[in-house]
Amino acid sequence: MSYKVILQDKYDLTPLVEAINLRDSLEQIAYQGTVNLVVTPDLPPITPGMAIRISGIPYGKKDYVTLLHPAVVWEVETTNNGMKRMTITLYDRTVYLDKSEDEYLFPAKQTATQRFKKYASDWNLKIAKLPDTGKELGRAVYRTQSLYASMFADLRATAKAGGKLYHPRMIASGLELYELGTNPDVYVLEAVTDTMQTRTLEGAATKVKVLATAASETGKEVPSKVLTIEEKDVARYGQLQAIIQDDEVKNGAAARELARSKLRGIQETITVNAPDINTIRAGDAVKLGQVQLLVISVSRELGNPGSMSLELGTYDDVKRRFYLE
Structure with a gap:
């Protein structure tokens, strides 16, 4: 097996491994792994909270690199059906940002x-790469919610302000704020075993109305002020109206820009199954034929050869689906 599973930096579990599955998605912050083991007398005790890492040899390379590290054992399940087996669920350490709550007030x-x-600074996080996102944001009040929810609210606000798309990642050297689609090696998916294309009007918006924050006069409820109404493809797809109420929209020009960014017709996603390229992560760019797409999610079964299933979308679809909702 061209993969290694190391527990607590000293126990090599690789000879006992039956299967390794990894999942990464823009819908979650933490890279997730599942390792199936055969339980033998020399297997060390494994409990949640232990450090663990998975390494492998990348496609076309010769040396091992860490694929899921630093990671933590999150759940351990043992079964006995004549032969004792163990299933370990592990996450990279951004899971703590998703499972921990805090409050923040930002100017x-x-x-x-x-x-x-x-x-x-507050959470003693080691930063590996933190680019300048460049867009000034409005005042934010984050009441008790997960730390990741606050982080992602900032990234969505950046995208709404016309900024680039970012996703937090944990890598060996610390937390990285990764700009989507900037991976240096853009793999061309050639040996695809099957492809499924889904096109839907679910989530479409052909008419967008932007409202100012409602205010009451002398205790009476009054209608919200309409800042702008934008339409596109109503005759083609029918009227599917979305309403936006955003405290940060102060004028008509900003309202029009926001409304136009929300207009969307058919949403298209492509799912492909292919031999595994084990360094592809959610948010990376790949090429399918001549078209460059972003990876929305990747589920892989490690092996030699392994396999992977990729959910792909265009940059604009990813922006609308995850950053402009």
Whole structure:
């Protein structure tokens, strides 16, 4: 097997491994792994909270690199059906950002980069790469919610302000704020075993109305002020109206820009199954034929050869689906 599973930096579990599955998705922050083991007398005790890592040899390379590290054992399940087996569920350590709650009050005119520095300082997070997101954000009040929910709210606000798309990742050297689609090696998916294309109007919006925050006069409820209404493809797809109420939209120009970014017709996703390229992560760019797409999610079964299933979408679809909702 061209993979290694190391527990607590000293126990090599690789000879006992029956299967390794990994999942990465833009819908979650933590890279997730499942390792199936045969239980033998020399297997060390394994409990949640232990450090664990998975390494492998990348496609076309000769040397091992860490694929899931630093990671933590999250759940351990043991079964005995004549032969004792163990299933370990593990996550990279961004799982703690998803499972921990905090409150934050941020002033206006800060960037997501500045706020991430605050998160890192408060939570003793080692930063590997933190680019300048460049867009000043409005005032934010984050009441009790997961740390990742606050982080992602900043990244969505950055995208809404016309900024680039980012996703947090944990790599061996620390927390990385990764700009989607900037992977240096863009793999061309050639040996695809099967492809499924889904096109749907679910989530479409052909008419978008932007409202100012409602205010009451002398205790009476009054209708919200309409800042703008934008339409596209109503005759083609029918009227599917979305309403946006955003405190940060102060004028008509900003309202029009926001409304147009919300207009969307058919949403298309492509799922492909192919031999595994084990370094492809959610948010990476890949090529299917001549078309460059972003990886929305990847599920892989490690092996020699392994297999992977990729959910793919265009940059605009990913932006609308995850960052403009």
